[in-house]
Amino acid sequence: MAKLNRKTVLLAKIETTPGTDAVPTGAANAILARSCTVQPLVAENVPRNLIRAYFGNSEQIPVGIHSELDCEVELAGAGAAGTAPAWGPLMRACGMSETVTAATDVKYAPVTGTNETVSIYAYIDGLLHKLVGCKGTVAFDITAKQVPVMRFKFIGTFAPVTDAGNPAGVDYSKFQRPAAVNKTNTATWSISGYTGPLQALQIDLANTLVWRSLVAYEGVEQTDRQPTGSINMELTTVASKDWWSTVRDVVLGALSITHGTVAGNIVKIDAPKVQMSNLAYADQDGVAMMTSNLTINPNVGNDELLITVK
Template sequence: MAKRFWRKLAATAKIETTYGTDAVPTGAANAIQLNDVSLTPLAGEEKTRDLLTAYYGHQGVLLVGDYVELQGFVELAGSGTAGTAPAYGPLLRACGLAETTVATTSVTYAPASAGQEALTLYLNLDGVNHVMLGARGTFTLALAPKEIPRLVFTFRGLLGPITALALPTAVLTAFKKPVPVSKANTALWTLHGFAAIAESFSFDLGAQVEARHLVGDESIQITGRQATGTMVVEADTLAAKDWISIARAHTTGALAIRHGLTAGNIIEINAPAVQIGRPTYGNTQGITNYSLPLMFTPVTGDDEFAIVAK
């Protein structure tokens, strides 16, 4: 009996030209370095019949609203060339972000409330190929000292064919080596104009991803977005920064983080109007810190944050 090995997998992803129509991603052109993968090959709902009979016993269920759910992370790094999109760019686009390129300079990903794109995703698990069509998703991002920055994606897609197919040859050279978060590598880290001594930053896109199964149409839709996050900073004096007063005043302010030093491998996270929630105290190694809940609010619309690769 043949065995299948979990670490032998390949993921490919390609933006669809027509929603729900297989874009046929290939290992040569569309491979994704996806890690810590979790696949739910047959997600959905179960309906019971609840028939009255003269005897007890399970009557089984009907599986309805079938879709596929995939989760995994990619390392947060640039493409190696300023003005060239990173290899995970299609994943960000399928999370409701618009891609804007300035040649030889930068690629920016910012929220889009209309015209959202979708992916065809293939996940080949050692010879069994699972196809997700019309996939859309959401993501979280994490930065912490001595750690590799990561984007964790969760996608839902319409159930496509599941077939026996040899693992493709995945060309992953477009995925560049990341640099760990540190004082040297992460030169800019400010919140509300204050250059904090920071312990961590987390971001959650908060996209509402819905699988819709109707008569006449089936699709995966992004129906809302509320971006939030948390920043943990050392607790300075009140004269330096009074986070509690800022929170009570409902003040919004800018966030700016720049990670990486070399052109082609610089990532910026910018937000113009971040509101601070209710701060809480903690400590690390006996040093007092604040945990600051963050709410990323728009100014004119679809501008509450941007991820920029330079």
Template sequence: MTKYARNKAILIKLETTYGQDAAPTGAANAMQVTNFRPEPLVGQDVSRDLLLPYMGHQGVILTGNYGRIAFDVELAGSGAAGDAPAWGPLLRACGMAEAIEAGVEVVYNPISSGHEAASIYYLQDGIRHILLGARGTFTLSMQPSQIPRLSFTLTGLLGTITDQAMPTVDLSDFVKPVPVSKANTTFSLHGHAGACEAFSFDLAGDIQPRLLINAESIQFTDRMMTGEATMEAVSLATINWFDRALNHTTGAMAAQHGMAAGNIVAFAAPKAQIGRPTYEENQKILNNRLPLMLLPSAGNDEFTITVK
């Protein structure tokens, strides 16, 4: 039977015990994603290199096998202040802790131990792949007139690959996004809220498949949070990015997308260091491209994501 590329589903559920199948369902754990990019069988191809009296390929042994998937999720709120967003489990599988203040907001911050993991089922028109103990990292890109998206990459231990019926999925918890614009989005860097062409950040989580004798796991071993802002160039008297870079000055980065309660996502980084500024042009307007390094203060506080 022909397999159709449009017929896909992905289900993700956090695990109670690492590496044990959490059995996600279409009714409770379906994810609304776009730009889905699976790598169903990642690993090493080990050649045997046998001594033989003739030429020819000897084949390989597939070792160190695991799976990896990447996809984007539209950035939007949860529908009601104080409710966790439908994409919250993805952040938790990327080394983030979740704190809920009922009726007010949900805050995510990075952690350095006790990282959660997820079971992932993804189906390609009736072919189901299972990944267990999955952990990952993510990036965010915000550009005017575009739908903002979080881009996730998750790595997991290989489960089974079987023929299975496509699930019935419930995606009603995913809120419709609003585009990036002056009306919907705010951004400031070191207290400067000038015209902004784009901004992005990268959790830069270091994900390591650790496939040992007697133990296999996917480990979240480090993070080096970075970002980038492209802002319209202004006089040095207004703000001198070169001086701030040379003096290793840190300052706050703050952004918010969405203005209506239940569809607000805010980002805050209290200690953003400016890298080496450069110039670029767009529509014959001069911009500064500003690399960012997001630094912790007391630890696990270099940035937060707040949904309210």
């Protein structure tokens, strides 16, 4: 019988001991995703290069075997201010700290060298893929007339794929309904002191992840973080904002955007030092637009990006 992608269940739980299966359950650790793509067996292949009395291939030996997973999750709040969102474990496994202030907010900020790991179970219609010791990275997409999303990528230890029925009692109730990106729901944003009609903002945490397979060690490491992004907004006058001088003179400015208006379903993104580059013009519905690449820089360290859920 054919396996149906629509019958995919994704679970994720922070590991108490990195690399030790946290055994997530459907009732407590379900992730409500829009898409999920699993690469169950990713490997480098080393050729044997055998010399024989005839032409032809010699088989290759797989090395550095691991698993990878990509998923897309809606960007929304937690349901109550000061409560961690259901997607929090994914963020923590992307090299982000989680700071909870009761009844106020939850903040996610980058860390260096103290990454948490997550165990991920991906069921595809009764086919179980386990990824243990996962670390990842995340990108945010806030585009007008769309649902804002987070795109995650994880690397983890390979485990044999097994037949296992999808878990019972899967609970998605902690995930909130997202608000569409528009003038009403995304009322506040600015970059370098300017605010105006915005079409799209993308921010990529851009963690550098490497799979290391050595004698007596195997696992994923985060070796760097170089956040980037892009922006697409209506073209302004020079009097409104001299973007061209901003780029030429390498003027760093603060970026901020708040999505959501109801307490418990508000997400705010801040970046204190953003550099714009590669300005270009575009057309949308006959209106002149301007696009720019963004380089997101730290201020004093581990503060180049702050995600506040409130």
